[in-house]
Amino acid sequence: MKKTAIYLTMLLLGFGFIFSCAKDEVSENDPVIGTWNLKEIKAGSQSVDVSNMACYGSSTLTFTETDMTLILKAPVSEGSTQCESETTSFKWKRNGNNYVLTDDEASDYFSILVTPGEVQLTASYDGGSSTFVFRK
Secondary structure (H helix, E strand, C coil), X not given: CHHHHHHHHHHHHHHHHHHHHHCCCCCCCCCXXXXXXXXXXXXXXXXXXXXXXXXXXXXXXXXXXXXXXXEEEEECCCCCCCEEEEEEXXXXXXXXXXXXXXXXXXXXXXXXXXXXCEEXXXXXXXCEEEEEEEEC
């Protein structure tokens, strides 16, 4: 009876180890974790460096282990230094080398590309798209 309990415990621990290794989990060491600052906006063939522009340069993209929060800031009116902001949050996960939003509807409109030192968030709309380039 004692041997059976030991074998059963070992079997359960073995299954736990196998299944925990099979998951593609995000850890605090994942390179995307942290706060990224908006540096550039691309639309079509045009690209604008916004890192020193009023309000836009204060926009951020923050990744925790499960959430992504985008804070986009823009001047209240042309020439104004007063900013208005819009905050959007999504759940995300890592799937191999890909970073994906877990909300199916949002993932139809947004895609994430992570390269060393850079995160690109692309928003698709009415046949066009804009890419927001963030760097740490």
